[in-house]
Amino acid sequence: MTVDLDQYAKPGKSYYLALGLEGSANKIGVGVIKHNLGQLSSTNSAEVLSNVRDTYVTPPGEGFLPRDTARHHRNWVVRIIKDALKVAKVSGSDLDCICFTQGPGMGAPLQSVVIAARTLSQLWDLPLVGVNHCIGHIEMGREITGAQNPVVLYVSGGNTQVIAYSRQRYRIFGETLDIAIGNCLDRFARTLKIPNIPFPGYNIEQMAKKGKHLVPLPYTVKGMDLSMSGILAHIDQLAKQMFSGKKPPVDEETGEPITAEDLCFSLQETLYSMLVEITERAMAHVQSNQVLIVGGVGSNLRLQEMMQLMVQDRKGGSIHATDERFCIDNGIMIAHAGLLSYRTGQTNELWNTVCTQRYRTDEVFVKWRDD
Amino acid sequence: MSETLNHKLVLRIPFETNKQSEIACNSLNPDPILKSRELDVEFEIDKNTLVCKFSGTSDRVIRVAISNVIDNIKTIIECMDEFDEKKEVIFT
Known part of the structure; x- marks a missing residue:
């Protein structure tokens, strides 16, 4: 048996689109992913419509500090969202959900990005999906490599x-x-x-x-x-x-x-x-x-x-x-893992979108797999 | 405990519409206040105005909190400038 991933499809639409926002460390990334109806497989794979990223680079000998990284993300987040939508050539009305990294990561950078996610979600009346960063990496890796x-x-x-x-x-x-x-x-x-x-x-x-x-x-x-x-x-x-x-x-x-x-x-x-x-x-x-x-x-x-x-x-x-x-942090993996979650009916109300620095991989219930 | 939070300040930020002030309030509200013994922040809406009420144990904690809230509001306003009423738009 496999999990039904199409209970929450929009009527008359043959695909899903998700916007993903990542900013848990020194990269801010936004991506748009497309899933067609049905199980994901080698013949029905997820399609990357855009994957835009900017990295906060510090001088040699220096690491990135939370406050400065958050400032970098704030400076870029709206521009990068716009770029990702531009590259993907999709409008807000075509999206199904907005996915964001809920943790683990650095508190201030995470928070600076979720603010944009919350605002956009309300402006365009789209549901939010909180994603565990590690799950994003795992699901994107499985999808790309076919493992x-x-x-x-x-x-x-x-x-x-x-x-x-x-x-x-x-x-x-x-x-x-x-x-x-x-x-x-x-x-x-x-x-x-x-x-x-x-x-x-x-x-x-x-x-x-x-x-x-x-x-x-x-x-x-x-x-x-x-x-x-x-x-x-x-x-x-x-x-x-x-x-x-x-x-x-x-x-x-x-x-x-x-x-x-x-x-x-x-x-x-x-x-x-x-x-x-x-x-x-x-x-x-x-x-x-x-x-x-x-x-x-x-x-x-x-x-x-x-x-x-x-x-x-x-x-x-x-x-x-x-x-x-x-491999390196990106928005597309958040969009992908978030969309899997969305397709099993998991979304976050605004009050439930607080980011946490600690969020273990095994806390996530993987509803989209049942093997 | 609130007796000790005797430094107070109110920010009133006007938006273009009532909906925008409400969205801003909803975007700011979920995040918990760290160090709640030293600081309390409340967000309210008064028509198209977002009202941010700060109370803290010193002017220093209020200054830090305001700076943070203003940074967040900047992101919210930038988002509104770029995306409000543009749900149908394909950006080029």
């Missing part, structure tokens, strides 16, 4: 989770005990003062390609969970020694000096090995042979490559990842 029931590795600046679906919940099998992996990479990029354009993880990845020496770092898998703050503190210390010239670290075998490139290489190898380990264990546990990587760090090719090596050793294993349009 049916994968183990999901969700890795971004704010989240690190290994997730598997079971009985209408996306359940968290393992997660970070302290900082997110993207946060660890971003903060190390700040220590090295490398640019935040296009994003810090990309620049670390490029530098890592030139690294030759693997510097030993703590390897901190705790059961199914990870800890990364200790690794960051350790490698920050090495970077400081390297920059100060006092007791500069050297490679244990060759005696050659350790470079910033070596540190980037070592950090990536250590962190990604840990991710691969817990993902493999989750796969064995739920007897799945698919991995779906979502979230901003998921666009890292070295992580994809390491995961690929693990997966190809498993029988019938496959790995699914998306490119930066869908």
